[in-house]
Ligand SMILES: Nc1ncnc2c1ncn2[C@@H]1O[C@H](COP(=O)(O)OP(=O)(O)O)[C@@H](O)[C@H]1O
């Protein structure tokens with residue numbers, strides 16, 4: 001095993017805010033085993049390495065060698081601009097890699113939703129390019145800010161339709177999602193009759209039915225009750241692939257994200273790792289209040 005592994009393990013475990021005991025529990029090993037790995041006194045087996053990479057949501061290369069794999073590029077925006085009556089986006093350049101947890105922050109009207117709509121190809125930018133390294137049609141999932149639901153359908157029909165469109169045949173998973181997001185009892189309710197929070201939960205289920213390489217969620221928790229919000233963040237932590245979330249739930253960003261983007265004056269003004277902000281003894285909220 002390379003010398004970098006013990007350092008990487010310690011670094012990733014600290015970033016994830018996991019104790020040795022917690023990590024050991026998730027790996028089905030003793031705390032002493034984790035301690036030995038971190039001290040370089042023993043090496044984990046390959047199946048534990050694979051599990052570690054999954055827990056930390058990093059590639060094996062990164063876990064073992066500390067090399068960020070830039071072949072893992074998902075998407076690259078170059079000098080994207082968007083004018084409506086006035087310029088909303090002026091010059092946005094941005095790369096998104098595999099297994100990132102990105103919080104896209106910015107004031108109301110900063111252009112966050114516009115940026116998402118450009119990425120999903122619902123809007124054509126005034127200038128600039130978007131280059132995909134994945135098959136966008138199969139691997140991009142979006143939960144838009146405005147729920148794209150069909151009012152005349154029953155909840156279960158809406159879900160069934162989305163499952164068909166996404167070619168997902170997994171009734172158990174769908175059932176579990178409906179249960180966990182508290183929509184089981186509403187299965188026969190018309191979408192039109194749902195509350196705002198219920199619609200949000202239904203949109204979330206629909207946008208995560210299939211696996212994605214990039215999942216973008218535009219203000220997902222708005223209108224949800226506290227219980228659903230808590231479950232939402234747990235759920236999102238289990239989703240594989242990269243995630244970009246537009247959110248104002250600042251306390252969650254500290255826990256669940258690896259990277260923060262701040263959109264201001266039509267540009268990505270800051271592109272910074274959560275770790276770096278924490279190293280300056282700031283929470284994301286404190287940092288945001290200072291820079292925005
Ligand atoms: N289709 C549109 N036509 C005209 N102006 C728009 C349109 N969509 C968004 N805008 C304007 O662009 C700005 C950014 O909007 P938006 O991207 O929704 O911001 P955010 O999601 O950051 O709150 C706002 O001033 C909004 O009014």
Ligand SMILES: [Mg+2]
Pocket residue numbers: 112113114145218
């Ligand atoms: Mg918006």
